Amino acid sequence: MSHVVPVPRATGVPDQLSALCGAVLRRGETEWLSTLRGMPCERCLTVASRQAAAEVLRPAG
Numbered sequence: 561m562s563h564v565v566p567v568p569r570a571t572g573v574p575d576q577l578s579a580l581c582g583a584v585l586r587r588g589e590t591e592w593l594s595t596l597r598g599m600p601c602e603r604c605l606t607v608a609s610r611q612a613a614a615e616v617l618r619p620a621g
């Protein structure tokens with residue numbers, strides 16, 4: 561399952577990451593993918609598309 565994870569602001573390798581869908585991914589159980597591969601998590605894609613739409617529709621100023 562491929563989740564979408566925001567890049568953490570902290571430096572170093574965190575013990576766990578939170579995906580957009582709420583899934584907690586622990587170090588050693590995850591793999592970084594530089595491109596879209598595998599079965600995408602539909603909940604992550606839904607949240608990511610809503611966030612992208614909000615960015616596009618944000619009023620200028």
Ligand SMILES: [Zn+2]
Pocket residue numbers: 562563564579580581582583601602603604
């Ligand atoms: Zn997900």
